[in-house]
Amino acid sequence: MSRYDVLIIGAGPxxxxxxxxAQKANLSYIIVEKGCxxxxxxxxxxxxxxxxxxxxxxxxxxxxxxxxxxxxxxxxLEYYRRVAKDFNLNxxxxxxxxxxxxxxxDSFNTTTSKANYVSDFIIVATGFxxxxxxxxxxxxxxxxxxxxxxxxxxxxxQKVMVVGASNSSVDAALETWRKGADVTMVVRKDxxxxxxxxxxxxxxxxxxxxGSIKAYFNSNITAIHTHSVDIQTxxxxxxxxxxxxxxxxxxxxxxxxLENLNITISADEKHIPVYNxxxxxxNQEGIYLAGxxxxxxxxxxxxxxxxxxxxxxxxxxxxxxxxV
Numbered sequence: 001m002s003r004y005d006v007l008i009i010g011a012g013p014x015x016x017x018x019x020x021x022a023q024k025a026n027l028s029y030i031i032v033e034k035g036c037x038x039x040x041x042x043x044x045x046x047x048x049x050x051x052x053x054x055x056x057x058x059x060x061x062x063x064x065x066x067x068x069x070x071x072x073x074x075x076x077l078e079y080y081r082r083v084a085k086d087f088n089l090n091x092x093x094x095x096x097x098x099x100x101x102x103x104x105x106d107s108f109n110t111t112t113s114k115a116n117y118v119s120d121f122i123i124v125a126t127g128f129x130x131x132x133x134x135x136x137x138x139x140x141x142x143x144x145x146x147x148x149x150x151x152x153x154x155x156x157x158q159k160v161m162v163v164g165a166s167n168s169s170v171d172a173a174l175e176t177w178r179k180g181a182d183v184t185m186v187v188r189k190d191x192x193x194x195x196x197x198x199x200x201x202x203x204x205x206x207x208x209x210x211g212s213i214k215a216y217f218n219s220n221i222t223a224i225h226t227h228s229v230d231i232q233t234x235x236x237x238x239x240x241x242x243x244x245x246x247x248x249x250x251x252x253x254x255x256x257x258l259e260n261l262n263i264t265i266s267a268d269e270k271h272i273p274v275y276n277x278x279x280x281x282x283n284q285e286g287i288y289l290a291g292x293x294x295x296x297x298x299x300x301x302x303x304x305x306x307x308x309x310x311x312x313x314x315x316x317x318x319x320x321x322x323x324v
Contacts, residue, residue, distance in 0.1 A: 004028045006318065007110055007119035009257075011091050012038050013059055013080060013304045014291030015125035017311035019089045020060040025315050027322075030119075031089060032112055034096035038080045040129035041073060045171060046151050048073045051197055056305035059083060100261060106286065121318050124261070125290040128253045128299050135163065135247055139224030145245045152179040158243040161186060161229050163221060165193045168248040170204045176246075177213050184240060185215040186231055195300055221245070253293045261287055265296065272296035279317040280310050286321075288314045 008018050011033035022029035036042050050057065050073075054066040057076060064071065064079045071079075084091060092114070099111040100122065110117045132147035134140060149168065152175035162173045165187040177183040185208070192204060207213040216233050223230040229242045258265060263282045264274040273289055273296060275281060280288045290310040292302045 001116045001118055002030070003107075003118040004030050005119065005322070006030075006121045006123060006315075007032065007108065007117055008123045008125060009033075009097055010125035010127060010291070010293075011084075011093065012040055012125060012127050012291065013057070014127075014307055014310060015123070016080060016084060016089060017059040017308045018123050018125055018290055018314060019091070020083075020087055021311040021315040022318075023087060023089070025319055027315065027318065029090060030117060031091040032095050032097055032110070032117075033091060033093050034113075034130075036093055037084060037091065038077065040127045041076055041080070043129060043148055043150075044073045045149050045168070045175070046073060047175060048171065049197075050076065051167075052303065052305050059304075059308050059311075060087060062086065097257070102286075108286070120286065120322075122261070122287045123290055123314055124257065124287065124293055126254050126257065126293050128292045128295070129251045130254060131252050132247070133250045133252055135221055135249065137221055137223055140247070142224055142226065144226070144243065145224060145247055147247050147249075149246050149248060152176045152181070155244055156180045158182070159241055160184070161221075161240070161242050161245045163245065163247045164249045165189065165191070165196070166248065166250065167193070167196055167200070169193075169246070170196050170200055172246050172248060173213055174200070174204055174207065177207065183213045184242075185213060186219050186221055187215060187217045188220055190217045221247075251299070252297060253295075258293075263287065263289075270296045270298045272298060278313065280314045281317060288317075290314060 005027040006022050006029040008015050008031040011031050019031045050070050054064040054071045058064045062083050066075050096113045101109045108119050149172040155176040156179045160176050160181045160183050162169050162185045173183050208215045219233040222232050228239050230239050266272045274283050275289050291307045295302045
């Protein structure tokens with residue numbers, strides 16, 4: 001059983017930043033990731049462009065050089081691979097955390113799908129992209145329903161229904177339409193999401209206005225069938241022919257992991273975990289949160305650029321605790 005000062009759950013950008021900070025502080029550490037390196041970014045659409053500029057995605061003081069004003073997914077994957085390699089970070093990929101127990105001497109015993117580890121501190125940097133928010137309608141289990149969108153070519157010449165009006169929904173609607181799909185959007189509210197990228201908003205609004213992309217606002221899906229979808233609109237019920245449903249309605253953190261660690265979560269609809277904003281330590285001594293997982297359901301306030309600082313806060317607090 002290997003022992004470390006710090007065990008970091010999640011090898012996304014913030015988990016990597018925590019590993020770099022621990023390494024620079026001469027702390028022994030291990031990063032455990034249930035998927036591939038920067039797994040959430042890997043699952044982004046292949047053509048995705050970041051809202052942030054390259055320098056705001058940098059970690060560990062390593063420059064992020066992009067040929068575009070705002071980097072694309074492929075550039076980000078290359079950058080974070082290079083960072084992990086340059087720092088020779090201690091990462092275990094495709095290794096899911098299954099159980100964490102606190103021992104009598106206040107260390108943590110972590111069991112994964114492949115090994116067991118002991119650590120003095122835990123950093124949870126699991127992001128929020130692993131668990132989709134479901135529609136909870138009949139037929140959602142059909143294989144035609146996708147909660148992740150990757151490449152538009154797959155949907156060429158198909159009848160595609162895109163649910164939602166966030167950045168991911170708008171990108172999927174525009175890209176699949178440009179590859180020849182017959183696209184219909186179903187939007188719960190009365191307009192396109194306020195956080196949609198400013199250079200994309202005019203495009204989707206004009207496509208809807210001209211009728212190239214059909215959009216039903218103030219509407220919801222009520223049932224999904226093999227060859228059709230039922231929706232409730234402000235004008236009544238409709239049944240539309242359909243081949244695929246892209247239910248891009250958002251994602252959520254791994255609340256089950258947080259609950260198993262006895263981390264207090266707010267009782268309101270945002271489900272924000274309790275932590276000290278100065279140190280990132282939770283109500284459980286020795287357990288810290290880093291990155292978007294800190295936001296609960298309120299995922300639009302934390303990004304790489306404003307949560308990479310969490311790593312330094314956490315490691316500084318750990319250094320203080322180890323000196324006491």
